[in-house]
Amino acid sequence: MKQPLTGISPISFYGSAIISLGLIIFASAAPDAAAAVFKHANDWIIAEAGWFYMLAVGGFVIFLLVLAISPLGRIKLGPDEAEPDYSYGTWVAMLFSAGMGIGIVFYGVAEPIMHFSAPPDAAPRTPQAARDAMEVTFFHWGVHAWAIYAVMGLALAYFGYRKDEPLVIRSAFRPLLGDRINGAIGDVIDIFAVVGTLAGLATSLGLGVAQLNATGAYLFGLAQNLPTQLVLIGIVTGLATVTVATGLDNGIRRLSEMIIIVSFILMFLILALGPTRFLLQAFVENIGLYLNGFIGRTFHIYAYEPTEWVGTWTLFYWGWWISWSPFVGLFIARISRGRTIRQFLLGVLFAPAGFSFIWFTVFGDVAIWLDIHEANGQIATTVAGNMPIALFTVFEYLPWSSFLAWLTGLLVAVYFVTASDAGALVIAMITSQGNEEPVLWLRVFWSLVCGGVAACLLLAGGLGAVQMAAVIAALPLAVLMVLMCYGIWKALSDEVALTTSASLPAAPMVPHEAARFWRRRISAIIDHPGRLQVERFIATTVAKAFESVARELEKPEHIDAGIEKTSDGLRFVISHGETVPPFVYEVRPVSKPIPAFVVTDASRKEGGRNRYYRAEVFLAQGSRGYDIYGYDLDQVIADIVNHYGRYRHYLAITA
Template identity: 80%
Template sequence: MKQPLRGISPLSFYGSAIISIGLIIYASLAPDAAATLFEQANNWIILEAGWFYLLAVGGFVIFLLFLAISPLGKVRLGPDDAVPDYSYSTWVAMLFSAGMGIGIVFYGVAEPIMHFSAPPDAPARSAQAARDALEITFFHWGVHAWAIYAVMGLVLAYFGYRKGEPLVIRSAFRPLIGDKVNGPIGDVIDIFAVVGTLAGLATSLGLGVAQLNATGAYLFGLPQNLETQLILIGIVTILATTTVATGLDNGIRRLSEMIIIVSFVLMFLILALGPTRFLLQALVENIGLYLNGFVARTFHIYAYEPTDWVGTWTLFYWGWWISWSPFVGLFIARISRGRTIRQFLLGVLFAPAGFSFIWFTIFGDVAIWLDLNVAHGSIATTVTENMPIALFTVFEYLPWSTFLAWLTGLLVAVYFVTASDAGALVIAMITSRGEEEPVLWLRIFWALVCGAVAACLLLAGGLGAVQMAAVIAALPLSIVMVLMCYGIWKALNDEVALIASARLQPAPLIPNEAARFWRRRISAIISHPDRRQVDNFIASTVKKAMETVAAELEQPAHIEAHIDNSEEGLRLTINHGDIAAPFVYEVRPVSTPIPAFVLAGPARDGAPRNRYFRAEIFLARGGRGYDIYGYATDQVIADIINHYDKHQYYMALTDSRGKP
């Protein structure tokens, strides 16, 4: 019985599973009562906490822009010598496919035409309504949306790759609550992340199945009803469950690049077949309108003229993005190792948002132009009555409508399966405390739960219930994200002192001895050791070095030093009482992919391993990102003492400035 449950974080897994399965059972057995409960909770949040959503998202934007332009923007998400894993174009493609895929297809026509026909601040179907429609759509899908994702992604990437923490949200709270993140408090934080991700994923799957159903209705005459949508969710869940074993990176890179190409082909065709000059002019004006209203709309909650519009649109979007952020944040953290904070933020905030602006201009403005000049209001009427079929209504007024519909169906289908697959894998990672390759049964379990939650929310009120679930789940998660901002701010301020102490270059302890070990180091560099070899190195060479240093400190200097086998590796702790923070020097076996050029070489023919282990150094404030496997005992001693010397200098700096 123990074997199947290996590889989970018990409290976060069982807590998340109980909440999820409880929701499934409740929504299945009492759909009407569930719909009423969702509606009441949603209305309360909009009335009582809507201001907090707008303030929090506005604060995220300000905070991230400040980080991007500050000297802290030079800090790298990983060791100082790390390089990005992906080219910039591939990285941007993967960002976009993770964050917005299904949504822009569903809302590409629907949102602008809805704001045009029922605007919040202008006469319906007027020129001002058309301008406002695109400005509002840009606002909902632009920098603010990606700021929410960027907060989560930045925090996870910084603590995961710079500090060596697990890739889970609890890691951001270590500067605030210390080692308590490893206990029940951290588990509760992860439960919030899982429940929020499920709600965000259910929203995306609900929109996706509605769009997929509309595609089937247009191409094959499938009925547009709840039964068809539940069948489609079942099919996609089976596909996601089948493919979830491939992991987060396998295939998603190529799918992302392919989908971006298909998206550009679809946009180009609409641009060429529609009113091209008008669309190009509109893009320029839309960007200006967006920039002009950027600050005003950020904090515009209609306090002086209360309206349901802000809850139906802006607060729904902010809730969706927040609840979806653990998935997208973890995904973009995984693909962003090696970039600086400035590169990360400028890329995440502006590149996918720019793509969205082009998409919504082409699809939204062509719908408005056709509705005014050709359709004479029928597009707006159809969208109001049946939002998922909005895009196909526009195709009816363009050449090659069937081909365009097939392209759209391809986009939706791939986005749908990929989102479900990757979302389930991310939840599995959270409930296994950041394991990059969670056990297979855990991935399959969450793939099934994701599909079941989406189906049950559709049963309990259709697409409206799915959208309300995102707004509800986002409230506790938004509070967590505000605290995460404080956590990374505290850690980055501490980074200033760490960087200053790292500049200290003490004289080498054994200037002439290192040459004796160069053959051993070459062997270590090219051997790519397995876990057993690294464990033996730590248990022998590293332990002997730590014991030597500890004995030297304890006997003449009477400084307390002790060695412990931690959960991750072997740790030397040097205590200074209440005067200063303890010095920690820990060596952990860290699993790392074998470089592709090594795997392709003749030495790896036969049955190649995909990963090897490094003996990496971790100090009290995170990993240093280098490998000491193959060091001799004297070299390990020298490394410990050099870091201890820098620790003393760091403590002197923080004492002179006040605690960071």
């Protein structure tokens, strides 16, 4: 009989669950004490470790840009023959909706207008203040934010799909820790990831419920208070629990595609109803301001003119993004299999950032323009006193205000659900040994815990406590991510060495004997065998070759070699200890269309076959792209031994 708690990683699950439930109990039973603890820890981190956050995030950007333009960018996140699971448009919609959806609605008006009315470096409400406001907003929501997500996502996708490791955070540390990641150290890494994800997710849900409450207040006259927000968290958590149970394709993907469409509709309406020419001009200038200040802002920690502003804004954002990076990183890794590193990095760094730039220009600049020309400072005053109502304050000065508010309410609700259910799915994956389809009860459990943590942090100090939790949880994760960058570089460097070894010229093992079979090989090349023929070839000739090589390896060095039957082929594996990746040589039947130039082939006639099968060779890094059907036993053995010799060369140069 199946045990009720199967499908989990026990220490990671129970450790994370105990910490999460303990936080919920502490914040519920002693909200004032919890608020004091959060504030003290947050103030200490900003004062003592703020420089580390700034340096780490700047390093992430440089590391990823170098990686994207280097030859390493051609390596696939998966076997060489892997293809992306989703179209580019769907992929961008999914990673964006899970990454920042709630935040851009909440801060779309609020952040630019607050920097405009209280800038860190310029006189308030001046043209320079407006320029600085948009430059800083772009900086907070641009490439730097997505570089944090990309580091985590790249590590997980590479080790999970290229190296066939479990899709959990600990897998990224195998180049540094070896098999120790399977023990207590790995469990601690995953627990940090879960707790950080909960803190980052709680921040987004806290912002989302505040925005949802403001929407209800504007449309229905709901009270803007804590009890209302707790009820809303309960409702949306219930909806998210239902959605997460439907899985990635049926639930999250469709919601992601829908909200991108709704977001573009809302942006287009604001652009059309607002000062269109000014917004288009502002977008061009904002891009220039962002590029001009890119390097300076990256390392600007206000060391010479200390200010609380950098802790309230930049360091809060970096902490938020870092604490949420296990969630977004694992989620985008899950949907990025089959893309090259270059495609992954260019897409993750620039596509969502570009969307954010358009969004903040439309909403932020329209708020600044209205505040100067129509509202006489009233928008800034209202936002300073009630940030969640910022967006609706702008609607008051535009036509169709009620329709815009309804559209915003729909957007916030769906963003809220997608963030919650995607977060629950990712945490369930971390605590289930990387299972990409965690058991239902585990997904439901973490969906409820996500809502519970957000609600209890609101109890323990409101939105401020939620934001502090993100900054606090980010510190250990930032250290882990710096180490992760080194692990990625080391693993990629080792792969280059393996590729170099694989390109060494092959020594002909049986030149005279193999020459006798050239007629048979020509026959195999021009033939177009069916699946049964190729499977028979694998089961006889290839299997005998594997057995012969295995027997020979066991004689002098007692090397452990094994033969494994896969779902669609036969695999030969040679192990050299737990710390060294095994040598893998696999042959699979691969279907291909019969070439169009074979016009006389009977199989091209009406009603005949239009596909044939190849006996393709696969190594650890994927398909080698050639067919060995028709090889003699000695030729198959020669091919195995040649590849194994290259593998031994790789071990020698990477030892």
